[in-house]
Amino acid sequence: MESIIALGIALISAPLFPGIILKIKALFAGKKGPPLLIKYYTLAKLLRKGSVYSTSTTFVFRMGPIVSCAAAVMVFLFFPFAGIPPLLSFHGDAVVLFYILGIGRFFTMAAALDTASPFEGMGAAREAFFATLSEAAVFVVLILFYRMNGSLSLAAYFSGPHAISLAGPQGALLLLVIVSLFMTLLAENSRVPVDDPATHLELTMIHEVMILDHSGPDLALIELGSFYKLFFYAAFIACLISSPIQAGPFANTLLFYSLLTAVYVAIGITESITARLKMNLVPKYILTSFALSFFAIILTMEIF
């Protein structure tokens, strides 16, 4: 029952947090900023609308939003929010889930190419390239976690007696991992400095340009999927920072969501104080994140 409630809270609250990022950015810019619930309003607005489909498109274009949203929801079913055991979990689910996110990306890129728009093709090409690199970075983290507690599932990483956290015996290594994962988060979820969700020039976009032609409920599904994906990565980092304390699920949930908010605030601050990287520097940026966790693995070779 706890698991279902935790899942429900996560599913419902995920669109709230990008609002925090906007607020922080507005604060830095000295503006008032949109209301915190802006993303809910956006979703509601999109859901009320109809859609315009390009005559170039086929069923693959309509599959894009469906697959990417379903993939993101699938990950939520396996994630131990606030250390509460998830609905489902098995040894090896971490690999399965990152591949499920992969199929979501596959269809997003295919849908972009389906529109016959040169801009969307460009976005898809960039997404394909950068995703390859960040996938490698993520798997290095999985290797490290396997070295740390011999498990291959999200539930075993963040709940139970051998949970991985900064307070644990190998906590120092996790500092590297947290930085590396934060960089991967920014790259995978198309945030500054890799991609700018607020930019206006199609030529410079990555993710936004792939979904230019989607409208109405389709766009809502995509947005929801990307909120969930961002929430997943942020929750991953939040879980690393602190393991559940012995104070019952309510206190744990509170702790988890405050850490989560901190991660989103960090994203907001990063977006406010950094400029976007040039496109040809992005691979180096992602490889830095790869190198950080790789270095952590090298350090474990002495410990174990």
Added chain:
Amino acid sequence: MHILLTALSLILIGGILPLLMHRWFRLSKIVHITTVTAGCLTGLYGLYAVWQQQAEALFSCSWLHVFTLAFALDSLSMFFLLPVFLVSPLIALYGYHYLDKPTASWRVAVNNFFFSLLIVSMALVTVAANIMTFALAWELMSLSSYFLVMFDFEKEETQRAGYLYLLFTQTGALCIFAAFAVISSHTGSLSFAHIEQLPHGVKLVAFFLAFVGFGSKAGVFPFHIWLPHAHPAAPSHVSALLSGVMIKMGIYGILRIYILLDDPSPIIPQTVLICGMLSGVLGVIYALGKQDIKRLLAYSSIENIGIILIGAGLGMLGISSGNRIMAAFGFAGCLLHVLNHALFKSLLFMGSGAVLHTTGTRHIDQLGGLMKNMPVTGRTFLAGSVAISGLPPLNGFISEFLIYYAGFQGLGLHGAAFLFSMSTIIALAVIGGLASGCFTKVIGVVFLGEPRSVRAQKAVECGRAMQAAMILLALPCLLIGIWPEPFIRLVFASLHDMSPLATISPEILGTIPQNLAMAARLFLGLLFVTIILRRLLYRAKPISQSSTWGCGFTQPTARMQYTGTSYALSMVNFHRPFVRVRTQYSGITKIFPRWAGYASKVEDIAEIGLHRMLIQPLIWVLDRLRWIQHGHIQLYISYIIVTIAVLLLVV
């Protein structure tokens, strides 16, 4: 075994009959397909009978009164027979509409004959139980596949590709026979028995010789050079058979020689892993860079052979470091990927053949928008692309997961073994990402968007037989993906006769197959829920059609679409030292520029290396030796006399 031999003779009859009745074009094709299918079904029944231990698994007869031809069926050869018997009849079926020129009926009949011969020889390779039988079957396989590649023998491209293939396959055979010679000079017999008692050094020499030979057949980097030339030159159904089934015989050979030698030294798995990672990563990068759809698929075969070798290498590493779970999962992933790749690669070659058949071009950047005119080809190709990218819920993911699992098991090891396990995991992740980039390129540029040329605009759906074959291959891809339990159990059972793994019990599997099945079904379920949700959201909403938003530009044309080349270029450029990208750009010189040209080509470093390191020095040396050939017959005779004299003195 007798059932199996009956099956093989049936398949062979299915090849000979069309030769006799080639005048009745249609009838001869129907006879070919039905007999081959009947033969393959009989073969499958024979496998089942042996599996249930109702039939004898051994057969031998003497040949020329000197040699013994021995055949034996163990679990490994039975597993490799599965793709042969499952995929071949579908490819034959596909050939019915693919080879539809009644004017070339004799050529089609000959092609059908060699097609049957290739199936028979592949089956014989897997069941051969001594050196002589294996060598004969191997040569028969190489030669019959050579004739299949030479279908369009009057084209210069085909002649070159065929020559290259013959060269590689014979050099490979030379290495394999050299390995056999090393073995039999120590054991003193031509049988496969007692090989494991050889001294360690001899075993290593034999293994590496055989690895080069089998690797060149399988398409292992850097012995793969024939593959991207032969596949585009051959007719598509032949490419499907070569890439889907035949190159797996190289993998079978590597596994077989490994089992026979039974050598635990770590150098073998390390070599196999390095070759596997190289083939996997470089194969997919070259695939990304290619503009010819069949060449792209050929490079993707090299990539998949790499994944298969990574599985095998992890298995061997598990054996040499005593980690049985890792060994079992590595080999199981390797075998399952053999089957999976046979399914989806044949499917993809068939799809590319259907595209080639209707548009007449293999150039990706001239196609586009085919999904609308070719719904069946497009949808099955999409399924194949998702499967080959190793994405759930299709079959490619299941085998890759098993290999990942073996890799993660290896992380508990120490020293070099740990480093190798770690690099395989990273390599697999990179391969997975690049493969989905590569196949979104194919799907997106060939089947989606707008047609880039008139030929692509006028494309029509292919014949019924071709459609049926593609659907019949796409279904098992989905089936293995969402119902993997029996297949995973099957590969684990197939490991039973591999002597180092004989004690593996299926218990180490635990609940992994069920969990994978659960995840795949759950994802499909979520997809359906989302689809229904979307339907509900769109109820009573205005839906209209319009042209694609051109970001303010009002006169878009199909030529403005992103091409496959530009899609892949940044990914290819990133791997620069391992890939050579040659670009030609005329530049703009005048104030009012008239004509400008830009061409880019991705070149294979193995090909360049072979040319530079081997062929050019060889030509140089042979050029220096030209004085031997002077045309004086009396001196030629003196060469012979001197040779005989030397031989008499020395030997």
